[in-house]
Amino acid sequence: MFDIRATFSKVDRRLMAVILIAVLFLCLWVASTAFSKYIVFIITLIGVYIVASASLNLTNGYTGLFSLGHAGFMAVGAYTSALLTFPVKGREIFVIPKLPMFLGGPEAAWPFLPALVMGGVFAAILAAVVGLPVLRLRGHYLSVASLGLMVLVTALAMNLRNLTRGSIGINSIPTYTNIWWAYGCAVVTVYVVWRVVNSSFGRAMKAIREDEIAARVQGINPLKYKLLAFTIGAFFAGIAGGLYAHISGAIRPYAFSFNLTFQIVIMVVLGGQGTISGPIVGTVLVTVLRYVLKPLEEALGVYGLVELIYALLLIITMLRKPEGIMGRKSGGPRGGRWVGSLGGKKS
Amino acid sequence: MLKVDGIDVHYGVIPAVRELSLSVDKGQVATLVGANGAGKTTTLKAIMGTLPAKRGTIRYKGEEITGVPADRRVGMGIALVPEGRQIFSRLTVGENLALGAYHRKDKEAIKKDREWIYTLFPVLRERINQLAGTLSGGEQQMLALGRGLMSHPELLMLDEPSLGLAPIVVVDIYEVIKEINRSGITVLLVEQNINMAMKISSYAYIMETGKIRTEGAPNEVMKRENIMKAYLGE
Numbered sequence: 001m002f003d004i005r006a007t008f009s010k011v012d013r014r015l016m017a018v019i020l021i022a023v024l025f026l027c028l029w030v031a032s033t034a035f036s037k038y039i040v041f042i043i044t045l046i047g048v049y050i051v052a053s054a055s056l057n058l059t060n061g062y063t064g065l066f067s068l069g070h071a072g073f074m075a076v077g078a079y080t081s082a083l084l085t086f087p088v089k090g091r092e093i094f095v096i097p098k099l100p101m102f103l104g105g106p107e108a109a110w111p112f113l114p115a116l117v118m119g120g121v122f123a124a125i126l127a128a129v130v131g132l133p134v135l136r137l138r139g140h141y142l143s144v145a146s147l148g149l150m151v152l153v154t155a156l157a158m159n160l161r162n163l164t165r166g167s168i169g170i171n172s173i174p175t176y177t178n179i180w181w182a183y184g185c186a187v188v189t190v191y192v193v194w195r196v197v198n199s200s201f202g203r204a205m206k207a208i209r210e211d212e213i214a215a216r217v218q219g220i221n222p223l224k225y226k227l228l229a230f231t232i233g234a235f236f237a238g239i240a241g242g243l244y245a246h247i248s249g250a251i252r253p254y255a256f257s258f259n260l261t262f263q264i265v266i267m268v269v270l271g272g273q274g275t276i277s278g279p280i281v282g283t284v285l286v287t288v289l290r291y292v293l294k295p296l297e298e299a300l301g302v303y304g305l306v307e308l309i310y311a312l313l314l315i316i317t318m319l320r321k322p323e324g325i326m327g328r329k330s331g332g333p334r335g336g337r338w339v340g341s342l343g344g345k346k347s
Numbered sequence: 348m349l350k351v352d353g354i355d356v357h358y359g360v361i362p363a364v365r366e367l368s369l370s371v372d373k374g375q376v377a378t379l380v381g382a383n384g385a386g387k388t389t390t391l392k393a394i395m396g397t398l399p400a401k402r403g404t405i406r407y408k409g410e411e412i413t414g415v416p417a418d419r420r421v422g423m424g425i426a427l428v429p430e431g432r433q434i435f436s437r438l439t440v441g442e443n444l445a446l447g448a449y450h451r452k453d454k455e456a457i458k459k460d461r462e463w464i465y466t467l468f469p470v471l472r473e474r475i476n477q478l479a480g481t482l483s484g485g486e487q488q489m490l491a492l493g494r495g496l497m498s499h500p501e502l503l504m505l506d507e508p509s510l511g512l513a514p515i516v517v518v519d520i521y522e523v524i525k526e527i528n529r530s531g532i533t534v535l536l537v538e539q540n541i542n543m544a545m546k547i548s549s550y551a552y553i554m555e556t557g558k559i560r561t562e563g564a565p566n567e568v569m570k571r572e573n574i575m576k577a578y579l580g581e
Binding site for chain 2: 200203204206207209210211213214215216217218219220221222
């Protein structure tokens with residue numbers, strides 16, 4: 001992406017982006033008419049996951065906050081959107097609480113878009129509140145604390161039975177999410193991330209990632225930007241969660257646990273942290289792999305094969321190309337042996 | 348311009364600087380020399396605000412700044428070019444420079460400063476889109492200096508700008524430091540390279556184990572301090 005930046009002027013890039021999006025939607029339209037329902041479902045799911053991975057990239061890739069709490073924010077978005085949109089008629093049968101007056105009253109069910117946004121807003125609020133103490137932590141401590149947040153959210157979803165129906169989960173959620181919703185949101189997410197990281201905000205975030213003290217000495221207040229990145233990331237995680245709830249039609253607390261969190265982290269790391277295209281490539285790869293290997297797994301009777309291959313892929317990537325598939329070779333001291341191959345003079 | 352009065356600075360429980368006082372006048376090049384571990388870098392960090400002063404006061408342009416956080420001190424006109432440069436190696440040269448001007452809104456003036464920096468260090472203009480980590484050591488020091496200047500400082504603190512550089516590059520860097528000072532920026536220099544530092548300074552402090560040992564005009568200090576050899580191993 002940086003190379004493109006160097007060769008194309010601003011206008012060219014904008015034009016290219018518009019053309020790219022047009023081509024994308026054309027392909028999606030062709031796919032949605034030509035392919036079976038199952039394949040269209042997988043393509044849609046990829047769109048949903050892109051929303052999640054692109055937003056995680058903002059914290060993990062660009063700001064250097066290795067968060068493992070993304071699934072927690074997705075859960076918040078999923079439950080919020082599911083509860084807000086659940087049809088009034090079905091609420092009694094499925095023991096779903098009616099909406100309180102300030103959310104429209106017992107006879108109301110929200111349309112999809114505002115419910116989706118509300119899910120994002122709730123996730124963002126949670127991130128802002130939790131972020132203030134948690135973002136003072138660095139490195140591994142932050143990862144563990146964010147993982148703790150995810151565990152907390154799933155535990156709440158398990159135990160707030162009046163609201164979430166506990167471990168049974170909520171089903172018969174209206175399946176609003178289609179290919180257009182998924183990719184509409186994905187395009188918006190990627191665009192927002194791209195705009196943020198190419199603004200002065202983004203420069204501050206990258207500076208914090210490189211060296212927090214040095215960033216502070218440039219006049220940057222690290223906590224402010226870390227909180228900003230964490231909150232924006234959580235907002236889109238909430239959106240992804242909402243989309244997920246309305247594509248699968250059923251959500252359970254355990255759907256938003258370790259498995260999901262690590263899957264999204266793998267997408268970002270595999271594709272290339274801190275690049276725009278990385279998470280997209282990683283998401284496509286991981287999701288396609290899952291659905292290609294699933295039948296194989298079942299045929300062979302080796303359950304867990306998919307996870308095994310994910311793990312192997314991750315190890316190989318870390319060994320051979322630690323910056324990820326789309327990652328740019330780092331010039332920094334952490335880039336290790338890649339420095340020499342850049343042809344730059346060494347200090 | 349800067350008046351440090353009896354500060355104590357600790358690293359955790361270990362005291363690194365004790366009852367240190369120094370002052371820097373406007374337009375001066377003041378230098379702080381001393382052996383390894385004397386507390387020079389610690390002093391600069393305390394003035395910048397990345398380490399808190401446990402006791403004493405730091406006044407800048409007559410205003411007490413002891414409790415002001417580092418990121419706000421930048422806006423007041425204090426800049427630090429840290430030891431070992433600490434440039435953002437995975438960002439481009441251009442991005443590094445832009446980050447130096449982070450707190451500023453005056454676009455025109457930023458542009459002017461950028462041009463000035465390019466005349467000081469023409470190589471930076473050539474390498475604007477290159478990742479900072481791929482620069483040579485001397486170029487990285489130039490970038491660090493340029494980044495510091497982008498904040499439009501009134502007081503520029505330089506921590507060992509000659510560290511690890513070839514002698515010829517050191518001479519270049521010192522020429523530029525003189526030029527920076529001539530433009531009206533007050534400089535507080537920390538060095539182990541005493542000869543270079545003394546040559547361009549108008550006032551010198553010799554530090555030893557967390558305290559100022561002696562101070563004065565550089566040639567006087569040099570004369571007075573025959574023992575300097577003993578202390579600094581020169």
